Amino acid sequence: MSTSATTDHAARGASGSGDVPALLSVRELRVHFPTEDGVVKAVDDLSFDLAPGATLGIVGESGSGKSVTSQAIMGLHRGTRAKVGGQILFDGVDLLTISDEELRRRRGQDVAMVFQDPLSALHPYYTVGNQLVEAYRVHHDVSKQAARARVIEMLDRVGIPSPQARFGNYPHEFSGGMRQRAMIAMALINDPRLIIADEPTTALDVTVQAQILDLLVGLQKEFGSSIIIITHDLGVVAEMADDILVMYGGKAVERGDADTIFYSPEHPYAWGLLRSMPRMDRLRTERLVPIAGNPPSLINLPTGCSFHPRCEYATAELGCFTTAPPFDAESDHPVRCLIPHTERLDIFENSVRPSL
Amino acid sequence: MSATDQTATPATTATGAELPKFGETILKVTDLQKHFPRRTKGIIPRPDAPVKAVDGITFELRRGETLGIVGESGCGKSTAGRTVLQLLKPTGGTIEYLGEDITGVTGGDWRRLRTEMQMVFQDPYGSLNPRQTVGAIVGAPFVIQGIKPKRGVKAEVQDLLARVGLNPEHYNRYPHEFSGGQRQRIGIARAIALRPNLIVADEPVSALDVSIQAQVVNLLEDIQNEFNLTYVFIAHDLSVVRHISDRVAVMYLGKVMEVADRDELYANPQHPYTQALLSAVPLPDPRKANKRERILLTGDLPSPINPPSGCVFHTRCPKFRTELSDSDKARCTGEVPQQREIAPNHTVSCHYPGPPPAEILVLEDDPEAAYDPTALRGAGDEEVVTATGSDDPADPTRA
Structure with a gap:
């Protein structure tokens, strides 16, 4: 199944079950943007698998490459100056090499996207209903009346009250939660096999967020789609994801199933993320433990491990300042860290877990 | 500037009034209203029903504490914060500061009061003038108030920058040269420049990444202890509010639904809205979730x-929908519930408050002993001093 030892190792963990062929396999994905100031390595050497019906959560801070990854899968970097390399295998077909025509056919039909800000993702000049009709008729040769019926059915399905009346409304007449529902309806209208949700609830209030996450889970069960959910909120991934990919500086630094990432994470950045947030489900701590410093610039990534300037365990002896860490072969899930495996487990058990 | 002298010297304000002891009321807001007028569209515009952004809220603020205000967007929490500082003119109700009614104060009197009440804004991009240097931004309060620090404005500003974890040499830089977290530090330096007593922080960390958010929250706590500040902390993130607040007020549609000490509110929410809000927060723990x-x-x-008529929450209230009898419902739709005290330091605006269903509670551990409502920050000086001695990695002195 593998091309090399590293990809074989890289493929483990995120696919969940080994016997089902992955719906989506991303291999050594690179997205670089040449700019006047230098090359922005937004995504660098990223690999993961996603099984049919599974949910993958991608977490990381702003500028870690989460959204660029999703845009690459959707083929949204075509025709721009971005340099995209590697492979994105969807059902065995490389989305990076197929023709524009073929990609257009698959976009929406096979892979659909829910954007973060539905107010700017929906066209302000067309009614919500017409935008959904258009999305449906691109892929289905049906009459406007038939499409309209389907759209109203979808609007109803995502919980928009009186969908008949709402069909003719413009996006600005919807509330934030309703707009996000309309976006989800648009993403689902062609019954895609993969939904990419890029910060789908970041702009929403918690009560509405709970509604939307509930809706996504319910629809996933009903339609059997796979979901990639991109977020900076660890609470959202904990509720949604089967597998989790932690990104930092354009690279995946750790990948594993939700239990692994939340209960036995091995990368110091994952520890930092878990430690730095205030938690409602624990006794209140006197002080939060922030990650020192700021996220790195993607033009000028630190040498060696890009996390080393912010990592309290980085040392010169380990080579953290000079050697870019590969995935650690000793760990049972992919972790990019030079600290020896046993020592890492030790640090986690003795100094990180007690402060979580 | 040490935290130990706060009880020794009788603190006075710029207007000469004596500050209350820690834990005593510093600010009292009674039935505060902010209605924004609207006009009908058309050839002849007429006054139309106003937007009742804040519609009669009552709370008090005790010196040295942090009062968290939470609620969904549009519930009026930011308007409440701005109205308290009179950045917006209240349309009803009173604000008492140190026992004095300051609701209608204008002009020079108000300018003097401004030195004691400051604000930290949400958007670290929009709240700093892009054409001014950091030195000019943080030094502006001195210029506006005509205050001449002994060592000059520049030295004072550089001290402030160092205090909030910025490099004092960045005095001449512009806001765009800083990251979001650093900009928020600039906003904090500006707010503490005149040594205010009260700071209203409106979503100060919501625009920041989690790792940076923790740095700024720690900074806010440090300067609170160092400068004896009282905070109103407005946020929609219930986890952050729980971390930083001593008491929490929950707002919904311009009204206060519930106010309680932090641990009481999170462990024993009585209002159906508070319960729904708490149960909606996603937990970073898959098994518990x-x-x-x-x-x-x-x-x-x-x-x-x-x-909605009566209780503004009744249209979405799960209790109203499933548990109440028709005669009970009539009360919810017909009568506005008043804020009433159901336990010491715990007020609820609901006709039928009750304990939360056990399935929504997330704290397995006993929350006791974490917070003693009688001992506000002023009492715990010793710990406070060591805490400001900074093991914070963001502290510039640590390098």
């Missing part, structure tokens, strides 16, 4: 132009 039940609210926030 799977076990926990959610109270899902249906629909959206009603319009503050035309709020």
Whole structure:
């Protein structure tokens, strides 16, 4: 199944079950943007698998490459100056090499996207209903009346009250939660096999967020789609994801199933993320433990491990300042860290877990 | 500037009034209203029903504490904060500061009061003038108030920058040269420049990444201890509010639904809205998240132009829908619930408050001993001093 030892190792963990062929396999994905100031390595050497019906959560801070990854899968970097390399295998077909025509056919039909800000993702000049009709008729040769019926059915399905009346409304007449529902309806209208949700609830209030996450889970069960959910909120991934990919500086630094990432994470950045947030489900701590410093610039990534300037365990002896860490072969899930495996487990058990 | 002298010297304010002891009322807001007028569209515009952004809220603020205000967007929490500082003119109710009614104060009197009450804004991009240097921004309060520090404005500003964890040499830089977290530090330096007593922080960390958010929260706590500040902390993130607040007020559609000490509110919420809000927060723990039940609210926030009759929450209230009898419901739809005290330091605006269903509670551990409501910050000086001695990695002295 593998091309090399590293990809074989890289493929483990995120696919969940080994016997089902992955719906989506991303291999050594690179997205670089040449700019006047230098090359922005937004995504660098990223690999993961996603099984049919599974949910993958991608977490990381702003500028870690989460959204660029999703845009690459959707083929949204075509025709721009971005340099995209590697492979994105969807059902065995490389989305990076197929023709524009073929990609257009698959976009929406096979892979659909829910954007973060539905107010700017929906066209302000067309009614919500017409935008959904258009999305449906691109892929289905049906009459406007038939499409309209389907759209109203979808609007109803995502919980928009009186969908008949709402069909003719413009996006600005919807509330934030309703707009996000309309976006989800648009993403689902062609019954895609993969939904990419890029910060789908970041702009929403918690009560509405709970509604939307509930809706996504319910629809996933009903339609059997796979979901990639991109977020900076660890609470959202904990509720949604089967597998989790932690990104930092354009690279995946750790990948594993939700239990692994939340209960036995091995990368110091994952520890930092878990430690730095205030938690409602624990006794209140006197002080939060922030990650020192700021996220790195993607033009000028630190040498060696890009996390080393912010990592309290980085040392010169380990080579953290000079050697870019590969995935650690000793760990049972992919972790990019030079600290020896046993020592890492030790640090986690003795100094990180007690402060979580 | 040490935290130990706060009880020794009788603190006075710029207006000469004596500050209350820690834990005593510094600010009292009674039935505060902010209605924004509207006009009908058309050839002859006429006054129309106003937007009732804040519609009669009552709370008090005790010196040295942090009062968290939470609620969904559009509930009026930011308007409440701004109205308290009179950045917006209240349309009703009173604000008492140190026992004195300051509701209608204008002009020079108000300018003097401004030195004691400051604000930290949400958007670290919009709240700093892009054409001014950091030195000019942080030094502006001195210029506006005509205050001449002994060592000069520049030295004072550089001290402030160092205090909030910025390099004093960045005095001449512009806001765009800083990251979001650093900009928020600039906003904090500006707010503490004149040594205020009260700071209203409106979503100060919501625009920041989690790792940076923790740095800024720690900084806010440090300077609170160092400068004996009282905070109003407005946020929608219930986890952050729990971390930083001593007491928490929950707002919905311009009204206060529940106010309680932090641990009481999170462990024993009595208002159905508070319960729904708490149950909606996603937990960063997959096993607990799977076990926990959610109270899902249906629909959206009603319009503050035309709020529901009686209890404004009844249209979305799960208790109203499922548990109450028709005669009980009539009370919810007909009578506005008043804020009433159901336990010491715990007020609820609900006709039928009750303990939360057990499935939504997430704290397995006993929350006792974490907070003693009688001992506000002023009492715990020793710990306070060591805490400011900074093991914070963001502290510039640590390098």
